[in-house]
Amino acid sequence: MSRKASKPEGERTLNREEALALLYEYTRSDGLRKHALAVESAMRTYATKFGEDEEKWGIVGLLHDFDYEKHPTQEEHPEVGARILEEKGYPEDVVYAIRSHAEYLGLERSHLMDKVLFAVDELTGFITAVALVRPSKSVMDVKVSSVKKKFKDKAFARAVSREDMIRGAEDLGIPLDEHIGTVIGAMQRIAEELGLAGQ
DSSP, X not given: OOTTTTXXXXXXXXXXXXHHHHHHHHOOOHHHHHHHHHHHHHHHHHHHHHTOOHHHHHHHHHHTTTTTTTOOSTTTTTHHHHHHHHHTTOOHHHHHHHXXXXXXXXOOXXXXXXXXXXXXXXXXXXXXXXXXXXXXXXXXXXXXXXXXXHHTOTTTTTTSOHHHHHHHHHHHTOXXXXXXXXXXXXXXXXXXXXXXXXX
């Protein structure tokens, strides 16, 4: 029996265009849209690295924060978004991964997709911040060493949890430098879309 034939009844076929339309429907902020694209690229990169479903992982990245702009509180995000996705027939593992990236929900990240989403989410934002303070404003000029240097500067991107970024790499069993390099590479591949190709 093929995988498609065994798909649960009512579960939708994943489609990037539909996911992107949903993201844009709920998210007007250019910054949040670009964050979603950065996380999508990092998720796709890791899916390829681990031999997993690139389309599924990419859509998890695209939609992980799609409800955040309208529902930014811990009481609502990502639960409101998760319920919308359930109603639309998104696969259970996609919805769970999105729920589990919110540390405050205390959900176990038992699957690789859950762990990768948590590991790349904050890091993409941090790398963006590092790129934007460079003279070129380009992610193409960001090196692992420059990211690590900014890690130590407590005043830089203060809202981003260093502990979460470090733990994300640890949970994947990947050295931090390698993890940072992988995510930088993923973002460099779509630098134009992220507005980080330089001046």
